[in-house]
Amino acid sequence: MAVHDMTRVNGSAPLLEVRKLRVSLESGKTVIDGVDLTIGRREVVALVGESGSGKSVTALALSRLLPAALRMTSGSIRFDGQDIVAKSDAELNRLRGAEISMLFQQPQVMLDPTSRVQAQVAEPLRKHRGLGRRQAFARVVDLLRSVGIPDPAVRARAFSYQLSGGMAQRVMIAAAMAAGPKLLIADEPTTALDVTVQAQILRLLKEERERHDLSILLITHDLSIVSAFADRMAVMYAGRILEEGPTQEIMRRPAHPYTRALIRCSLLVPESDGKLMSIPGSGSQALAIKEGCRFAPRCTLMREYPGLRTACCSREPELEQFAQHWACRCHATAEGLQEGDVA
Numbered sequence: 001m002a003v004h005d006m007t008r009v010n011g012s013a014p015l016l017e018v019r020k021l022r023v024s025l026e027s028g029k030t031v032i033d034g035v036d037l038t039i040g041r042r043e044v045v046a047l048v049g050e051s052g053s054g055k056s057v058t059a060l061a062l063s064r065l066l067p068a069a070l071r072m073t074s075g076s077i078r079f080d081g082q083d084i085v086a087k088s089d090a091e092l093n094r095l096r097g098a099e100i101s102m103l104f105q106q107p108q109v110m111l112d113p114t115s116r117v118q119a120q121v122a123e124p125l126r127k128h129r130g131l132g133r134r135q136a137f138a139r140v141v142d143l144l145r146s147v148g149i150p151d152p153a154v155r156a157r158a159f160s161y162q163l164s165g166g167m168a169q170r171v172m173i174a175a176a177m178a179a180g181p182k183l184l185i186a187d188e189p190t191t192a193l194d195v196t197v198q199a200q201i202l203r204l205l206k207e208e209r210e211r212h213d214l215s216i217l218l219i220t221h222d223l224s225i226v227s228a229f230a231d232r233m234a235v236m237y238a239g240r241i242l243e244e245g246p247t248q249e250i251m252r253r254p255a256h257p258y259t260r261a262l263i264r265c266s267l268l269v270p271e272s273d274g275k276l277m278s279i280p281g282s283g284s285q286a287l288a289i290k291e292g293c294r295f296a297p298r299c300t301l302m303r304e305y306p307g308l309r310t311a312c313c314s315r316e317p318e319l320e321q322f323a324q325h326w327a328c329r330c331h332a333t334a335e336g337l338q339e340g341d342v343a
């Protein structure tokens with residue numbers, strides 16, 4: 001049996017390697033339960049899944065920015081040869097913004113309305129690159145120009161409340177890119193924007209990746225964005241990754257019934273009964289399941305193939321390899337794939 005281990009991506013050592021990450025609430029309740037995640041250099045990896053599945057907590061854990069109520073209880077995080085878990089607060093402070101940057105959903109909320117654009121974009125330049133006021137201003141204007149902001153010297157002196165949502169997100173990207181990070185974690189970066197602006201921002205992120213050899217972890221609910229933008233995707237459910245691999249392969253041949261349901265929901269095409277597809281039940285109770293697959297209570301295969309019940313409900317299925325991607329095997333077994341079809 002192939003073991004889920006991606007120590008190399010496209011033949012080279014990955015930029016980020018997360019192994020068996022666990023995060024719990026102070027009460028002891030586990031919210032991230034053994035996540036493995038690998039991001040190669042210049043690779044875009046999308047993390048998808050329902051609300052509450054643990055995407056944002058995973059992203060925050062990567063640069064050790066968990067809120068006080070949550071703590072990492074085990075696992076390893078290696079970034080560019082560095083052990084993130086062993087780093088001191090001062091070392092993490094130097095890393096964040098310089099080597100790992102973050103981009104969030106609501107740019108107008110994230111920007112300080114009382115401070116000028118130039119101050120906010122210059123902050124990482126002054127902190128991590130030691131630039132003086134004048135040099136930093138010139139660099140800010142260059143950065144604003146590079147993210148497509150017209151009249152950058154004028155906009156640099158504006159306050160962020162004077163910017164549209166799309167412009168504000170461009171400013172956030174300029175600030176995130178200012179110190180030349182290797183990894184950008186983008187948590188729903190286009191969700192608050194209208195669709196035409198969404199496309200512009202995604203195009204800009206693609207350009208940034210090309211220009212700066214950037215790797216991106218993209219968190220999104222939107223599978224059309226994943227399909228257009230991500231090299232690989234990881235599907236998260238109740239604190240675990242259920243399926244992971246090259247985006248186009250998973251979109252064409254999803255193995256896990258949860259992934260299949262997500263893809264069908266995203267198509268917004270009515271089912272045979274005329275209703276739009278939805279996944280019955282909710283994932284909110286799934287973390288409480290101690291044995292077996294967390295998706296089992298909502299799984300259509302479980303109803304169609306009662307023979308699966310013993311296997312799926314008695315132990316958490318391990319991910320196994322199908323062609324180039326990973327998911328649990330019992331679903332393939334249920335669908336009658338022959339031994340030879342499973343790598």
Ligand SMILES: Nc1ncnc2c1ncn2[C@@H]1O[C@H](COP(=O)(O)OP(=O)(O)OP(=O)(O)O)[C@@H](O)[C@H]1O
Pocket residue numbers: 025031049050051052053054055056057058067069070
């Ligand atoms: N500050 C916090 N305090 C307590 N629990 C939290 C906190 N932040 C997240 N959680 C819990 O951790 C789990 C994962 O939340 P997370 O925000 O990572 O989900 P998500 O997949 O990013 O959802 P969404 O798509 O809605 O942002 C949820 O059960 C959530 O309630």
